[in-house]
Amino acid sequence: MLKKISIFALVCLMATVSLASAETLINGAGATFPYPLYSKWFSEYAKIDPSVKFNYQSIGSGGGIKQITAQTVDFGASDKFLSDDELKAAPGKLLHIPTVMGAVVVTYNLPGVPKGLKLNSEDVANIFLGKITKWNDKRIADDNPGVNLPDKAIMVVHRSDGSGTTSIFTDYLSGVNSEWAQKVGKGASVKWPVGLGGKGNEGVAGQIKTTQYTIGYVELAYAFENKLPFATLKNKAGSWVEPSIQSTSAAANAAIKHMPSDYRISLVNQPAKDAYPIVGFTWLLVYQDQKDKLKGKKVAEFLNWSLHKGQKMAAPMLYAPLPESVLKMVEKTIKSIN
Amino acid sequence: MQQHDSAVLKKIMATEAETSCAVRSGAHGDRIFRWLTFLFAAAVLLILGLMIFEMTKESLPAITKFGWGFITGSNWDAVQGDFASLPFLYGSIVSSILAILLATPLSVATALFITEVAPKRVGGMAASLIELLAAIPSVIYGLWGVLVMAPWLQQTVQPWFVEHLGFLPFFSGAPYGVSMMAGVLILAIMIVPIITAISREVLLAVPQSQREAAVALGATKWEMIRIAVLPYGRSGVLGGVILGLGRAIGETMAVTMVIGNTPQISLSLLSPAYTMPSVIANEFAEATNALHSSALMEIGLMLLVVTLIINALARLLIWKVTKGQKGGAA
Numbered sequence: 001m002l003k004k005i006s007i008f009a010l011v012c013l014m015a016t017v018s019l020a021s022a023e024t025l026i027n028g029a030g031a032t033f034p035y036p037l038y039s040k041w042f043s044e045y046a047k048i049d050p051s052v053k054f055n056y057q058s059i060g061s062g063g064g065i066k067q068i069t070a071q072t073v074d075f076g077a078s079d080k081f082l083s084d085d086e087l088k089a090a091p092g093k094l095l096h097i098p099t100v101m102g103a104v105v106v107t108y109n110l111p112g113v114p115k116g117l118k119l120n121s122e123d124v125a126n127i128f129l130g131k132i133t134k135w136n137d138k139r140i141a142d143d144n145p146g147v148n149l150p151d152k153a154i155m156v157v158h159r160s161d162g163s164g165t166t167s168i169f170t171d172y173l174s175g176v177n178s179e180w181a182q183k184v185g186k187g188a189s190v191k192w193p194v195g196l197g198g199k200g201n202e203g204v205a206g207q208i209k210t211t212q213y214t215i216g217y218v219e220l221a222y223a224f225e226n227k228l229p230f231a232t233l234k235n236k237a238g239s240w241v242e243p244s245i246q247s248t249s250a251a252a253n254a255a256i257k258h259m260p261s262d263y264r265i266s267l268v269n270q271p272a273k274d275a276y277p278i279v280g281f282t283w284l285l286v287y288q289d290q291k292d293k294l295k296g297k298k299v300a301e302f303l304n305w306s307l308h309k310g311q312k313m314a315a316p317m318l319y320a321p322l323p324e325s326v327l328k329m330v331e332k333t334i335k336s337i338n
Numbered sequence: 339m340q341q342h343d344s345a346v347l348k349k350i351m352a353t354e355a356e357t358s359c360a361v362r363s364g365a366h367g368d369r370i371f372r373w374l375t376f377l378f379a380a381a382v383l384l385i386l387g388l389m390i391f392e393m394t395k396e397s398l399p400a401i402t403k404f405g406w407g408f409i410t411g412s413n414w415d416a417v418q419g420d421f422a423s424l425p426f427l428y429g430s431i432v433s434s435i436l437a438i439l440l441a442t443p444l445s446v447a448t449a450l451f452i453t454e455v456a457p458k459r460v461g462g463m464a465a466s467l468i469e470l471l472a473a474i475p476s477v478i479y480g481l482w483g484v485l486v487m488a489p490w491l492q493q494t495v496q497p498w499f500v501e502h503l504g505f506l507p508f509f510s511g512a513p514y515g516v517s518m519m520a521g522v523l524i525l526a527i528m529i530v531p532i533i534t535a536i537s538r539e540v541l542l543a544v545p546q547s548q549r550e551a552a553v554a555l556g557a558t559k560w561e562m563i564r565i566a567v568l569p570y571g572r573s574g575v576l577g578g579v580i581l582g583l584g585r586a587i588g589e590t591m592a593v594t595m596v597i598g599n600t601p602q603i604s605l606s607l608l609s610p611a612y613t614m615p616s617v618i619a620n621e622f623a624e625a626t627n628a629l630h631s632s633a634l635m636e637i638g639l640m641l642l643v644v645t646l647i648i649n650a651l652a653r654l655l656i657w658k659v660t661k662g663q664k665g666g667a668a
Contacts, residue, residue: 059623060623060624061624062623062624062625063623063624153512155514160594160599160616160620161619161620161621161623161624162416162620162621162623162624162625163624164624184417185417185418186417187416187417188416188624189416189417189620189621189624189625189630190415190416190417191413191414191415191416191417191418192600195600196514196516196598196599196600196610197598197599197600197610197612197620198599199594199595199599199619199620203484203595206484206485207484207488207516210484210485210488210489210515211488211489211492211514211515
């Protein structure tokens with residue numbers, strides 16, 4: 001009796017497995033930042049083209065780069081672009097396809113100052129270097145006339161886990177402050193001169209929400225969704241910019257003149273008037289020469305869809321869509337996938 | 339007569355043949371059973387051996403680059419490629435030992451209350467509630483710690499320490515809330531159920547005759563516990579403490595959320611710290627390059643070695659304590 005049941009179960013299992021393999025399965029892995037948007041894209045795309053199924057594991061940008069280099073997945077996703085050495089280590093030409101953009105906001109808990117505290121780039125760097133230690137320091141007060149800054153110590157909170165958010169933020173700090181560039185540098189995990197570490201955006205935000213006089217950095221989408229107060233920053237052109245979807249997209253627009261064909265560019269500190277200074281692309285990584293031609297065709301079709309229909313879904317989910325100028329470039333790059 | 343004999347003989351031979359068949363297949367079954375159980379046991383040891391082998395292989399780049407300096411140095415810089423693990427070692431060991439020191443008296447007292455003092459029904463209820471604590475996932479402890487306990491520490495408890503005991507190096511510095519103190523408290527809360535459950539079992543196993551003998555000699559309740567019950571259950575309670583220590587050293591999520599994640603060595607309980615499992619959990623997914631991954635693997639290897647050393651020391655301690663003592667099994 002037991003034998004009959006087990007044989008029946010085995011046959012059923014094999015049938016379902018063979019049924020599932022009738023469609024193309026495309027595997028991807030990488031960044032956690034765009035995961036909510038990619039999830040939505042995959043489920044919407046399945047309605048349009050039911051012959052292809054996407055499977056994405058958000059194991060982190062580092063993991064995504066490792067897996068696509070090892071060719072265990074069909075595409076990777078990363079918030080930081082590959083270095084020249086990493087590109088050389090890949091067994092084939094790896095293309096970076098920018099999908100959307102993210103921004104990092106400086107958030108704080110200052111009783112009496114709801115939002116819009118103005119911080120210029122030197123001040124942000126000095127706070128995170130530990131050189132500005134009090135909220136009512138003259139350098140902060142000078143940019144915020146009329147704001148009642150308390151005579152309290154600034155408590156810095158940063159990310160303890162490696163992340164793309166930290167990459168972009170430290171990239172910005174390295175660009176605006178030479179001492180930071182020399183002493184700390186940029187990367188997904190750095191040696192922070194001062195401050196506590198919180199795990200994930202939620203760790204940093206939780207710490208800031210529950211402790212007064214703290215300052216830290218989180219992703220734009222996270223800050224908006226959780227209604228966290230954020231600082232207005234002074235960009236390279238000298239204007240005060242609030243973080244928003246528009247000011248994020250504007251940064252990529254500003255960089256179009258010197259946009260490299262492989263899109264490996266840092267978008268922090270762009271010189272446009274309306275550009276928010278702490279911004280970056282997130283990329284999908286695919287090989288130009290696809291071993292499996294059918295998979296390659298399906299991936300290219302999906303990328304094209306994401307460029308047009310997919311971009312419309314970005315803003316409601318608080319991701320900044322690519323500006324028109326960049327879209328046109330990316331279209332051409334996708335055509336080169338074969 | 340001869341026919342009858344031969345018939346009987348045939349029958350005897352037939353049964354003999356059957357019996358030897360049965361014995362043979364029985365022996366077969368026994369052999370298969372022996373090999374199967376041996377295989378399973380060997381598989382567990384094999385997995386452990388493979389783990390150690392893989393971890394050593396992956397940490398070789400960091401071992402060859404840093405040598406012993408990895409254990410004695412304090413600089414952890416992923417951008418410059420310089421790694422050293424002393425702050426994490428310090429954080430892990432200090433937080434675990436302090437948690438044990440805090441939790442053991444609490445747990446043993448709770449177990450004594452449940453077995454000796456409380457009426458049977460109350461004791462049973464208390465025991466189930468405490469075991470429920472052990473079932474709560476550690477992430478929930480972490481969330482509660484960072485959202486409730488750490489702010490409470492920062493606003494109420496730590497300022498009190500700074501005001502009254504601030505001259506001691508253990509309570510110097512600004513109160514952040516998230517700190518070594520928060521880590522120790524969360525670990526203590528998490529290991530109390532384990533030690534309590536085991537101590538309770540051990541104390542229940544003390545023969546009633548021991549208690550009666552002590553009381554017959556005129557001992558008060560506390561003297562009876564001190565003379566008859568505790569010495570008998572000493573090794574078992576120690577075993578429970580070691581189990582708790584094992585959990586404390588390896589605890590990752592709850593500690594990561596409340597300890598502040600700052601790699602520094604400081605005597606003060608108010609300053610944030612970093613433990614070995616925390617740094618691995620935080621940085622492994624996005625480890626920037628091969629050397630970074632390798633350094634994290636080496637920390638994992640060190641964690642394994644520290645756990646083995648502590649277990650060995652603990653076994654030694656139990657053996658010493660129960661040498662020549664009659665009592666319950668460890």
